[in-house]
Amino acid sequence: MAQPLECEARLISACKEGDRDAFRRLFDLYRDKVYTIALYHLNGDQTAAEDVVQNVFVKLFRTITQFRSDSEFSTWLYRSVANACMDEHRRRRRWLPWASVPEKAYHHELNGVDESVRAAIEKLSPKLRMPVLLKYFEEMSYEEIAQTLGCSMGTVASRLNRGHKMLAQHLSHLNEGVNVA
Numbered sequence: 001m002a003q004p005l006e007c008e009a010r011l012i013s014a015c016k017e018g019d020r021d022a023f024r025r026l027f028d029l030y031r032d033k034v035y036t037i038a039l040y041h042l043n044g045d046q047t048a049a050e051d052v053v054q055n056v057f058v059k060l061f062r063t064i065t066q067f068r069s070d071s072e073f074s075t076w077l078y079r080s081v082a083n084a085c086m087d088e089h090r091r092r093r094r095w096l097p098w099a100s101v102p103e104k105a106y107h108h109e110l111n112g113v114d115e116s117v118r119a120a121i122e123k124l125s126p127k128l129r130m131p132v133l134l135k136y137f138e139e140m141s142y143e144e145i146a147q148t149l150g151c152s153m154g155t156v157a158s159r160l161n162r163g164h165k166m167l168a169q170h171l172s173h174l175n176e177g178v179n180v181a
Contacts, residue, residue, distance in 0.1 A: 008029075008073060009069070011025055011026055011029075012026070012064065012067060012069075012073055015064045016064055016065050016067070023061060023064075026060075027057055030074070030077060031053060031057075033138065034052070034053050034056055034057075034077070034081050035049055035050070035052075035053050036137060037078070037081050037082075037085070037133055037134070037137065037138065038052035038053060038056075038081060038084070038085055038088075040118075040121060040122075040129070040133050040137065041082075041085040041126065041129055041130060041133060042085060042088060042089075043122045044118070044122070048088055048092075051088065052081065052084045052085055052088055055084050055087075056077070056080050056081055056084050059080060059084075060077065060080065071147050072144070074138075075140075075144050075147045075148050078134060078138065078140075078148045079147070079148045079149070079150065082130050082134075082148060082149055085126070085130070086126060089126055116170075116171060116173070116174060117167075117171065119170070120166075120167050120170035120171050121133070121167070123166070123170055124163055124166055124167070127159060128159050128162055128163040128166065129163070130149060131145050131149065131156055131159045131160050131163060132160065132163045132167070134148060134149075135160060142156045142157060142160075
């Protein structure tokens with residue numbers, strides 16, 4: 001039985017050769033992860049997250065032949081997602097400076113803690129939010145995050161440290177009334 005990375009490598013190779021069914025399988029394999037990262041990065045805006053997913057996969061379809069396997073495919077893909085999310089932030093600032101923030105709707109109800117965590121993550125700047133999302137939602141290592149974001153591991157560590165501190169401040173209310181023995 002083939003290992004998952006071997007299967008992924010064959011799938012990517014088929015995509016490079018123009019196999020549309022292989023590309024569809026690659027899309028199905030990564031669509032939900034790309035959407036989740038975009039959704040959190042874009043403060044729960046489903047429409048913008050869907051636009052990012054579409055843009056990422058359209059670009060991927062055009063550029064998959066450029067993937068050289070120097071790193072894992074997921075790292076290359078998430079770099080594209082991070083760039084697309086940053087582009088969306090820039091586009092929003094340019095075209096929607098006075099627009100109200102869209103009402104956030106999610107596929108499932110969030111309990112109070114989940115809602116607090118989501119809100120705290122939304123308050124992080126994009127430079128701090130993306131490393132947090134990649135570390136805790138995609139379970140990437142510092143090295144993988146650095147490759148994805150095109151920065152050093154020291155920068156990743158610094159951004160995660162600042163992100164942790166800000167999250168702790170934003171979530172400090174969850175510790176109120178809790179006695180630690």
